[in-house]
Every structure is written in C-alpha cells, then in structure tokens.
Amino acid sequence: MSRPYNFSAGPAMLPEPVLSQAQEEMLDWNGSGMCVAEMSHRGKEFMSIAEQAEQDLRELLAIPEGYRVLFLQGGASSQFAMVPMNLSGRVGKADYLNTGSWSKKAIAEAHRFCAVHVAASTQPEHFVRAPAQSELALSEDAAYLHYTPNETIEGVEFPYIPESSAPLVADMSSTLLSRPIDVSRYGLIYAGAQKNIGPAGLTILIVRDDLIGEPLSGTPTMFDYRVHADSGSMYNTPPTYAWYLAGLVFKWLKDLGGLEGMGEINRRKAEKLYAAIDGSSFYANPVEPASRSWMNVPFTLADPELDADFLAGAKAAGMLTLKGHRSVGGMRASIYNAMPEAGVDALIAFMAEFERTKG
Incomplete structure (x- = not known):
C-alpha cells in the first residue's frame, strides 16, 4: 500500500478503491459532464445515486x-437533541445508559427536552x-x-443488545456497517x-415508522423526522457528495461479501491487536476483556515518557494518528472497516520492535 495507514478515530480513512473511483468520476460522473458535487439534488442524476445508495444500505443491513x-x-x-425532540413527547421521560464520553453528551442534551433516568452508569469505574x-x-x-454500543474514546463496547420494553435507540456512529x-x-x-x-457531513438515521410524527411542540422544522421522511431526506439541500461517497462504500462492502465478510475481518483485526497488547508487559489496555471494542483500541505504554517517541517512530513507519484522546491519554488505534488487516499487522510489528529497543 503506497498510502500511510491512518488510525484516526474520525474522520477516518476511506477504502482506497472508493477514493480511486471518486477520483475517476470527479470531473464527469457517468457521462453527465458534471461532478457529483455540482449536481442538483433534485436532478435525475443525483436522484439515481441517492436511490441506489438507500437500496444498497437496506440490502446490507437487511x-x-x-x-x-x-x-x-x-x-x-444533532441527534442528541433530535431523538428526545421526536420520541419523548409521548411520556416526557427516557432511559439512558451512561458508559462513556459520548453517552454522557447525549444525556446532557436530553435533559434539555425531557426527564432523563440514568438506568446504569459505569462512570464510577472510569468507564x-x-x-x-x-x-x-x-x-x-x-x-x-438510549445507549451507545461503542464508546470511541474509552474503547468500550457492549457485547450484547440491551433488552427493553421501550423502543431501543442506539448511537452506532462507530459500529454501523462493521458487522x-x-x-x-x-x-x-x-x-x-x-x-x-463515508466522509464527515452525513448522518444516517434508521427509524421505525411508528416512532415518527409526534415531536415536541416547538420542534424546529429541520429537527422533525416526519419532515425529512416525507421529503425523502431532501427538504433542504442534503450533503450530496458525502451521500455519493457513502453509496460507493456500500458497493465496496457488498463486493467484500457484505457485513458477514466485513465482520469476520474486523473481528480478526481486533483479536490480533489485543493479543499483542495482552502478550506484552510493555503495553496495557484498561478495558475489561468482555467489553473491549472491535473498532477503537486504546493502549498505554509502561513509561508515558516514551509516548512522543512512539508516535514519532510510528509516523516515520507510515502509521498516523495514533495519539489517544486528550481525556484518556496514551494511544488509540481505530481500526474501522477501511483499515486493512495489513495495517494492523504493521502496527503490531512496529509495537514489538519499539518494545524490543525501548523496553
């Protein structure tokens, strides 16, 4: 691979075949004479892109x-506000699980619109x-x-789907399409x-029909799910180019064998990296094994004074954006769908060599 391996937590790397196709189509999409970014969102060219993307997403996720x-x-x-605005009006109360930085933000925002009951919190245990x-x-x-299946900052992931008599709402920003x-x-x-x-600027929402249509009084038009559902996500100009690139990612996933194939690759990548960490006295991961994320793997070095050297050496070896979140420290390797298995292998080899020379 000629490009570096980008372990960023997001915006994250995109599949190279997707970027190559977008490059080929940049000046002229499908003989239209237009870049997708130049198209009217209501024109037949973009409408065909949008419809195909939704069809492929529905197929991938069944x-x-x-x-x-x-x-x-x-x-x-924005969904931290839109969810309670659209769903809480029936009873004015919602349950939330507090398992990390992103669920904390969702809870804080929901307090503005409804009564919030924190049904469980692992904050006293440092998530x-x-x-x-x-x-x-x-x-x-x-x-x-409401829950967050995967907390990108802490690297904590639910190993199960919570059971609830109330509708289950999930922030799947870092897990959707990974399996x-x-x-x-x-x-x-x-x-x-x-x-x-895909790229930043697009948000995917999958919502059951019966949960649409009863927003809180005073909900802005642009925050009303019914408005977007009735207009086919085109009440205003949508993020057209991001939508197009997401559609290319959906096709790439289908070519890989769908989410079953992608899930197997992601499971293997995560297992390899955790095995390298657990097999070393130089690196450590703080998360209980049963709750470890497939997507975001935080780890620390035995001597934090070596962090800067580790990051510099990794960058020189073609591995970028491994610095952990400022609230956690250490390192974080985000190994989303577009991170090839070879990238994880390269990181493991670099970690072993760094430990050999610095440990």
Missing part, C-alpha cells in the same frame, strides 16, 4: 419493512466496561432506552458517517 432511512446533516451530535443486562434499572414508563446487526431489535439507529460509512 432493514425490514416499516423502517425509514434518512440521510441527514448535523452529525450524531472500563459495559454494564450487564441485570444491572439496568429500567423505567416502566420510558419513551425509549451484521438485527435492525428489528431497534426503534431507532443513528450514526455519523465519518467512521465506517
């Missing part, structure tokens, strides 16, 4: 009948695990249960695109 797929703006952070189902103190009258999921278990799924789906 989305059942009765769910809408929306292609929105505002990132997952090193996901709570078990038996630990969830769920309300009997919640409008929904098969049963969409029918969820009332609503949302995901910022910049991890496994």
